[in-house]
Amino acid sequence: MPRPARPGQQRAMERAQRMLSRRRAETGRRASGAQRGNADGEGQAAPPVSRRPRFDGPVIDVRDVRKIYRIGDIAVHALRGVTLQIDRGEFVAIMGASGSGKSTLMNILGCLDTPTRGTYRINGMDVRGVDEDDLADLRNRYIGFVFQSFNLIPRTRAIANVELPLSYAGLHRSARQARAMAALDSVGLTDRAHHLPSELSGGQQQRVAVARALVTNPAMILADEPTGNLDTRSTSEVLSIFDRLSSQGRTIILITHEEEVAHHARRIIRIRDGHIISDERPEVRTALA
Ligand code: ADP
Ligand code: MG
Secondary structure (H helix, E strand, O other): OOOOOOHHHHHHHHHHHHHHHHHHHHOOOOOOOOOOOOOOOOOOOOOOHHHOOOOOOOOEEEEEEEEEEEEOOEEEEEEEEEEEEEOOOOEEEEEOOOOOOHHHHHHHHOOOOOOOEEEEEEOOEEOOOOOHHHHHHHHHHHEEEEEOOOOOOOOOOHHHHHHHHHHHHOOOHHHHHHHHHHHHHHOOOHHHOOOOHHHOOHHHHHHHHHHHHHOOOOOEEEEEOOOOOOOHHHHHHHHHHHHHHHHOOOEEEEEEOOHHHHOOOOEEEEEEOOEEEEEEOOOOOOOOO
16 A cells, blocks of 8 residues: 655656656657767767766765754754765665654655755765756766655556656667666566556566666665565565665665664664664674565
8 A cells, every 4th residue: 555655756756757748749759869969879878887987985975964844833853963974885774663754864865855954965966056957867867766655657668667767868769668678677577568557566566666766777776665565575576686786886775664674784774753873784684574
């Protein structure tokens, strides 16, 4: 039973839908090559992780971040001074009870929302003052998102859902499809590429969402309770994909309130009432799920 999407997710979803309709409107109109294309006319895909300019500091650097939501006269202090650094290639779980501020933190880390106070640098870049278009570009190139409620576009085939993030890249249709197929293959769903979300199980839908997160080859995956709506078997399928991505060197930030899920990570950060209360690296990895 998927929960309603939160504001950050909602915006991401709306953006995806706008992209889809823009792309549908453009169908048939051959890209002129001027549209962010490169010299050989192939268009510009998100570069692979290894070709990105290397920044040696932490990929995530959060300093004394506070987030206050205002609803009328009421101020909700969702984050009350969070300081956190995450290095490239880490697999981190963020844990905490419902309402502790996990999604607020994820929305900030994913540049879907901005802190009320404090600073956030992603890959060394202070997000303050970066305009919405550049933030969208940064998100699209650098971060793959996975949400609890899958957020697939209904009445749109798996492969078209996975292709969506490539709309920015100015790739030819056949190249987009090839990359989407490769992403679906990497989550074991080659044979479901032409199914609609309504024709897939929850676990399969979430694997489509993981393929969509991966298709741009992002350096970082942010997953907000990705297994929250899944049964045990689908949970372990999705987690084994994350384990594999982590071993390939991707940075993974996984929000969960389940201990077994968190123990796939090598570092566990716990938050309560908008504060970090512990940050540990368990010695032994126990894969229970
Ligand atoms: P979690 O993901 O850990 O369940 P959230 O980050 O979603 O927690 O929420 C932290 C606190 O901020 C909660 O008290 C929640 O009700 C509040 N909150 C979250 N989003 C909003 C919003 N858009 N407007 C107002 N309050 C919000
Ligand atoms: Mg949440």
